[in-house]
């Protein structure tokens with residue numbers, strides 16, 4: 001294993017050992033804050049966030065063949081077929097910025113996707129195994145987060161009309177752009193997304209738990225505290 005792939009590298013603070021992040025999976029039900037936490041970890045570790053939801057929405061916006069297929073499925077709150085999502089992730093993982101690690105946000109969401117990712121990582125000669133972190137938040141809190149969520153289409157900042165409102169209602173604090181609401185952030189679609197989560201993604205959580213490369217963090221806390229909790233479990237699992 002080359003030095004760039006050792007499990008421990010010199011940290012930012014003099015003399016402190018910080019584990020290389022490597023591949024990190026952020027798991028959890030819709031609305032637990034995977035995207036928000038991924039952005040915190042990006043700031044901290046300088047590795048890219050790979051959100052399959054964001055990549056799919058970009059395909060929808062660009063009107064690609066994948067986007068045309070995914071649009072209605074996403075609108076119903078169902079999962080896009082594994083083969084399409086895996087292929088999209090494969091293309092993204094082939095980019096050089098993923099070499100030191102990456103945060104997969106919203107992937108894998110099925111056991112087929114998890115098996116595909118495990119196989120891909122196992123086939124690599126160097127590199128760290130995945131660490132999976134699940135964020136937990138109770139159902140009623142999730143519903144509030146989903147229906148209150150607004151995002152800035154320009155800088156991607158995320159707000160919540162209940163928990164984290166912008167200073168000026170409806171507009172981004174950073175760049176003043178009008179905030180948007182995702183088409184699938186309604187109560188009806190949320191219920192279907194929760195069903196898809198329980199049926200297809202909860203088993204993925206159990207898969208990584210059984211592998212011993214898994215930790216769960218409480219997502220009903222301030223953003224910085226949750227991020228610190230994730231960093232702590234990643235450091236522990238990387239030792």
Ligand code: AMP
Nearest residue numbers: 052053074077078079080085106107109
């Ligand atoms: P998200 O932004 O992660 O909440 O994802 C929004 C929607 O995109 C989901 O409800 C699914 O329809 C689709 N999607 C995102 N990631 C995946 C995935 N890994 N597998 C299948 N569908 C996905």
